[in-house]
Amino acid sequence: MYGHIPVHAPTKKRKSRKIQYLILFVLLLLIVTVALTVYTGLSMTRTEPRELSLNPDMYMMDYENVTFQSMHEDEVILQGWLMEPEADPEATVIMSHGYRGNRHESGAGFFALAQFLLNDGYRVLMYDFRNSGESDGTLTSIGVMERYDVLGAVSFIEDRYNEPIMLYGVSMGASASLSAAALTDAVSAVIADSPFSDLESYLEANLPVWTNLPSFPFTPLTMGLIPRLTGITPSELSPVNDLDAIYPRSVLFIHGDEDEYIPHSESIEMASQHEDAFEIWIPEGADHVQGFYKHPEAYMTLVKDFLAENR
Numbered sequence: 001m002y003g004h005i006p007v008h009a010p011t012k013k014r015k016s017r018k019i020q021y022l023i024l025f026v027l028l029l030l031i032v033t034v035a036l037t038v039y040t041g042l043s044m045t046r047t048e049p050r051e052l053s054l055n056p057d058m059y060m061m062d063y064e065n066v067t068f069q070s071m072h073e074d075e076v077i078l079q080g081w082l083m084e085p086e087a088d089p090e091a092t093v094i095m096s097h098g099y100r101g102n103r104h105e106s107g108a109g110f111f112a113l114a115q116f117l118l119n120d121g122y123r124v125l126m127y128d129f130r131n132s133g134e135s136d137g138t139l140t141s142i143g144v145m146e147r148y149d150v151l152g153a154v155s156f157i158e159d160r161y162n163e164p165i166m167l168y169g170v171s172m173g174a175s176a177s178l179s180a181a182a183l184t185d186a187v188s189a190v191i192a193d194s195p196f197s198d199l200e201s202y203l204e205a206n207l208p209v210w211t212n213l214p215s216f217p218f219t220p221l222t223m224g225l226i227p228r229l230t231g232i233t234p235s236e237l238s239p240v241n242d243l244d245a246i247y248p249r250s251v252l253f254i255h256g257d258e259d260e261y262i263p264h265s266e267s268i269e270m271a272s273q274h275e276d277a278f279e280i281w282i283p284e285g286a287d288h289v290q291g292f293y294k295h296p297e298a299y300m301t302l303v304k305d306f307l308a309e310n311r
Contacts, residue, residue, distance in 0.1 A: 037221040038229065040211050045230045047100050047140045049132050054104045056081055059111050061118070068156035070130060072148035079103075079134040080127025080153070083114065089123040091164040091188070091311040094153045096173030098194075098289060099142060102133035108170045108193070109292040116300050122307065123163070127153055129173070141232045143176040143199060150180035154187060164188040164311045168303075170289045171195070171262065175239050178270075181249070182242035189310035190246065191303060193254040194289045197240035197266040209261055243273045251278045252306045256286025256294065279306075 056063040063081045070076040097105040103126040104110050114124045129146045130137030157165055167190045169177035174195035181187040196202040207219045227233050255267035264282055271280035281302055283291035292299045
């Protein structure tokens, strides 16, 4: 006669092991998440400077190598090119590049635009932000400290010349230029191509575009860790809140309607703040800072007319 095969309930020891494995898995997941977040925050700010691959000689443009200090308290040394028109200059245009770019910003047509400005009688300063190109510094702050780099460029020109000073920037350089203009009366007007309106809210909504990581949990974790890892506080840079300090000076916003990095709604919001002094052009079919390449003639005509009205 066969007996019954006993069926035993899981012992306390087995249950304890399962709980331990679960805790270990959660801890590993947490470690990986935090590690990825730390890597993301550092990779966004401790960027490798992009070497210069072009120079004005290649375009038969006369220039002077110049050096000046950022107006930030760290007094980082910045490098640039200063170019003079053949006739007496009408004004100086300071050109500020975008995130992870450098002074020649070939992706946005800086040399072509600089040549156009020189031919139209403007002095041009092209320079590298901190931790970019040949400038000093080890930290890219996505505009927070770069606005003081813009002010350094303004101070450099103001000390040398008496003509009006205009700012032209793309992407991060556009946002930094707007916030810099709010801090000085020396700037006559600003052209902002594809800026964000508020760094903190922009990153909260669009960080996955930069990192290719899911918004949750990485966006809130990254936003919380960036200030601790780098000392950068994104809420300090808010061009939309600086516009009242720029007004009644003129601002021209340019922003492509197919920008996948910074939505053109950012510029629409800012341009609407003071419609009597601010204007906006939305180049059809243009991606991020591609308005110049998409519509070169319209772009240069608009820039020429705007500068002529505000010099």
